Amino acid sequence: xxxxxxxxxxxxxxxxxxxxxxxxxxxxxxxxxxxxxxxxxxxxxxxxxxxxxxxxxxxxxxxxxxxxxxxxxxxxxxxxxxxxxxxxxxxxxxxxxxxxxxxxxxxxxxxxxxxxxxxxxxxxxxxxxxxxxxxxxxxxxxxxxxxxxxxx
Numbered sequence: 801x802x803x804x805x806x807x808x809x810x811x812x813x814x815x816x817x818x819x820x821x822x823x824x825x826x827x828x829x830x831x832x833x834x835x836x837x838x839x840x841x842x843x844x845x846x847x848x849x850x851x852x853x854x855x856x857x858x859x860x861x862x863x864x865x866x867x868x869x870x871x872x873x874x875x876x877x878x879x880x881x882x883x884x885x886x887x888x889x890x891x892x893x894x895x896x897x898x899x900x901x902x903x904x905x906x907x908x909x910x911x912x913x914x915x916x917x918x919x920x921x922x923x924x925x926x927x928x929x930x931x932x933x934x935x936x937x938x939x940x941x942x943x944x945x946x947x948x949x950x951x952x
Contacts, residue, residue, distance in 0.1 A: 818949035821852060825859075825945040832937035841927040841946040845878075845919040850952050854914040857945035858889060862905045864940035867892040872932040878923025886932055887913075906942070916951070 826839045858869060871887045891899055891909050900909030919925065927946060931938045 818853065818951050820947060821850070821950050822948040823945065825857075825943050827943040828941050832939045833931045833941045835931060835933075835936050835938075837930070839929045839944055841929070843925045843927075843948060845922055845925060848919050848922060850950050851916055851918055852914070853912065853916070853949045853951050855945075855947040855949065856889075856911045856913050857947065858891065858900070858909045858911070859942040859945070860891060860907050860909070861940040861942065862898065862902055862907055864891065864907075866933070869938075869941065870932040872930045874928040876924075876926040876928070877921070878925065879921050 822843045868890045874884045876882045889911050898907045900907045
């Protein structure tokens with residue numbers, strides 16, 4: 801009986817998590833991410849009332865050569881001017897260990913991009929992400945995942 805109660809409690813707690821509104825993973829083509837290779841995420845917004853959280857998951861090799869990654873993110877809005885930002889994501893701690901979760905030779909680092917936000921208007925939002933390092937071809941990045949989670 802105790803096991804059944806614990807199982808039901810676990811299911812209840814797990815089901816009360818944040819609901820994914822959008823989630824897409826885009827692999828980096830080939831073994832290297834070229835400085836001109838753009839990863840494009842498109843989100844069609846049909847409701848501006850919910851509150852969201854936006855996450856970026858960087859999937860990289862455990863043999864990645866750097867402690868961080870620099871990204872350039874261009875956001876295209878449905879009804880206002882585009883915005884471009886540079887972002888630095890620390891993938892390693894000061895002691896040399898990886899920030900994210902690693903399994904074998906693969907690591908994933910999750911970064912919160914926006915918290916408690918609402919989309920300001922209906923329509924298509926496009927996020928264009930490029931690696932913005934000093935390397936023309938960046939090795940060791942496998943994919944990026946963009947998640948928008950409903951926190952209502």
